[in-house]
Every structure is written in structure tokens, then in C-alpha cells.
Amino acid sequence: MTTQRPNKWCCRAVELAAWTxxxxxxxxxxxxxxxxxxxxxxxxxxxxxxxxxxxxWRLRDALIQTSSTLPQEDIVTTKTPTRPxxxxxGLHQWHIVSTPDGQRYECCLRCEKDRTEQYGTPxxxxxxxxxxxxxxx
Amino acid sequence: xxxxGPRMTIPTQLVLQSFLQNPAQELYGVEIGNLAGLPSxxxxxxxxxxxxxxxxxxxxxxxxxxxxGRPARRYYQLTAGGIDSARAALERAYQPSRAPRFQPVxxxx
Numbered sequence: 001m002t003t004q005r006p007n008k009w010c011c012r013a014v015e016l017a018a019w020t021x022x023x024x025x026x027x028x029x030x031x032x033x034x035x036x037x038x039x040x041x042x043x044x045x046x047x048x049x050x051x052x053x054x055x056x057w058r059l060r061d062a063l064i065q066t067s068s069t070l071p072q073e074d075i076v077t078t079k080t081p082t083r084p085x086x087x088x089x090g091l092h093q094w095h096i097v098s099t100p101d102g103q104r105y106e107c108c109l110r111c112e113k114d115r116t117e118q119y120g121t122p123x124x125x126x127x128x129x130x131x132x133x134x135x136x137x
Numbered sequence: 138x139x140x141x142g143p144r145m146t147i148p149t150q151l152v153l154q155s156f157l158q159n160p161a162q163e164l165y166g167v168e169i170g171n172l173a174g175l176p177s178x179x180x181x182x183x184x185x186x187x188x189x190x191x192x193x194x195x196x197x198x199x200x201x202x203x204x205x206g207r208p209a210r211r212y213y214q215l216t217a218g219g220i221d222s223a224r225a226a227l228e229r230a231y232q233p234s235r236a237p238r239f240q241p242v243x244x245x246x
Contacts, residue, residue, distance in 0.1 A: 029181070031208060036167045036177075038207035044177070048167070051178030058182040066189020101182035103146040114144065114230075 006037035006045050013049035017056035025063050058102035065101075087111040143186050145230035148175055152183045153223045156193075156215045163212040165198075184213055192219030 014033035018026050033052055037045050086092075092108035094115060099105070106115030143149060155172035156164065166184070170177040187193040194216055198209040215223060 028211070032166065032181075032211040033178075035208040035210045036165065040167070048177045051176050052181070055179045055182055059185055062182040062185040062189070066186060099144045099146060099149075099186075101186055103144070103148055103182075105144060105146045 004038075006034070006040065007042055010037055010045040010049040014052050017049075017052045017059075020056045021060050022063055022067070029059070055102075062101035083111045087113065143190060143226075145226055148173070148179070149183050149186075150227060150230055151175060152180055152187075153227055156213075157220070157223060157227070160215050160220045163196075163214045165210040165212050169213065187219070188213070190219075190222075191216060192222055 011034055014037065015030050018030035018033060021029055037048065040048060087108060087110050092113060093110050094106045095109045096104055097107045107113065151173035152169060152175070155169055156162075158172070164172070166180055167177050169184070170180045173180065184193060184195075188195060192215060193213050195211050195213045198212055200209050202208050
């Protein structure tokens with residue numbers, strides 16, 4: 001079975017996205033992105049290529065971050081054992097921050113609590129369906 | 138023991154939930170995006186973080202590109218440790234706040 005080659009401009013776009021990544025990862029992601037374009041309708045190829053380009057910098061940050069991660073035991077020991085009084089009574093100082101790969105979320109500046117934990121259920125749609133949104137394991 | 142994980146942002150939770158629907162299944166980027174309900178092309182930063190933490194492994198699809206008429210895809214799968222870590226991280230993300238909440242006290246006449 002043969003799949004039609006994707007649009008060359010979409011291929012160029014995803015190659016450009018891969019070019020922004022650390023040299024050791026460029027080839028892998030260029031091949032991965034192009035492979036994903038195969039079998040997509042032309043319109044979806046354009047959409048996908050734009051999304052890949054838009055998230056290239058976040059991927060770059062994630063790759064740089066994960067290549068120099070500290071041992072996780074060290075991270076655990078640096079955590080503050082107690083929470084500030086205001087945070088204990090629920091008066092957090094919410095602030096919008098970003099993960100290493102650029103996703104934004106709300107976090108308390110004092111105790112580093114996430115807003116998603118505060119309210120329990122995710123606010124966006126997606127694969128969650130009612131209830132807590134956790135699939136039954 | 139499950140290791141402390143990354144920030145459980147909503148896209149991260151959705152990606153992990155997609156994998157946990159069938160932990161043994163291997164998925165490639167576009168499939169993961171479709172299952173998670175996220176725009177295609179935006180899941181790779183999350184996958185890179187998970188792979189860096191050792192929660193996911195990836196491998197090239199074992200096909201003959203000439204015969205299939207397309208290049209090999211990169212498939213991702215949860216590791217054994219990643220399954221436990223992902224479940225624990227999702228449970229932590231959904232844990233209700235333990236902070237005391239102020240509630241009006243009914244006044245007795």
C-alpha cells in the first residue's frame with residue numbers, strides 16, 4: 001500500500017521546526033514530523049505543520065531541560081517541609097507561570113501549589129467525561 | 138515508590154490519560170493528539186518531558202518504508218515505572234485541597 005507524499009511546503013515547515021532543536025535531536029524530530037504528515041489530508045497537513053512550528057520552541061526548551069535534569073532525589077530534598085500560614089488557610093498568592101516546555105498554569109508563589117490541584121477537576125474538555133475525569137484503572 | 142513528576146498541567150494530564158486507557162499500546166504523535174483532544178503537533182514537548190523522566194520510551198516503527206510507501210513513525214509507550222508514576226501523578230493532581238474552608242455557621246435562635 002502506498003501513501004501519497006505530503007505537501008513539500010509542509011515538509012519544509014516541519015524541517016524548519018526541527019532545525020530549531022538541539023543538534024543531537026534535529027534528525028530524529030525531522031523524520032518523526034515528516035512521517036506523521038503521511039496519510040493526512042492536505043488541509044490537516046497545513047494545520048499540523050503550523051502547530052509543530054508554533055510549539056518548536058517549547059520542545060526545544062523541554063529537550064534542553066530534560067538533558068540536564070538533576071537527580072530526582074536532590075529535587076525532593078530541596079522542598080520546603082512547611083507551608084506558609086496564609087497558604088495553610090487557603091489564601092494563596094496565585095501567579096501564572098510556565099512549565100519548561102511553555103505550558104501555562106497558575107501556581108502559588110509562596111507554597112508552589114498548582115491551581116488545578118486546588119479545584120480538583122480540569123477546566124478544559126478533551127477526553128475527560130464528567131465526574132473526576134480520571135479513567136477507571 | 139512513584140517518583141515526583143512534572144507539573145500536571147491539563148494537557149499533560151490529557152496525554153497521560155490517553156496512554157493509561159491502554160498502557161500496553163504504542164502510540165505515535167498524531168494518535169496521541171487525537172486521543173487527548175489536543176491540537177496535532179503540540180504533544181511533542183510533553184512527550185519529550187515524559188521521555189526525559191523515564192515515563193515513556195520511544196522506538197522507530199519496524200516497517201519497510203518502500204513497501205508501505207511512507208517513512209517509519211516514532212512510537213511511544215509507557216514504561217513499567219511510568220505507568221505507576223503517571224497514575225500516582227494523576228491522583229495527586231485530582232486530590233482535593235486539605236486547607237480549611239470557612240463556612241457560614243448556622244445561627245441558633
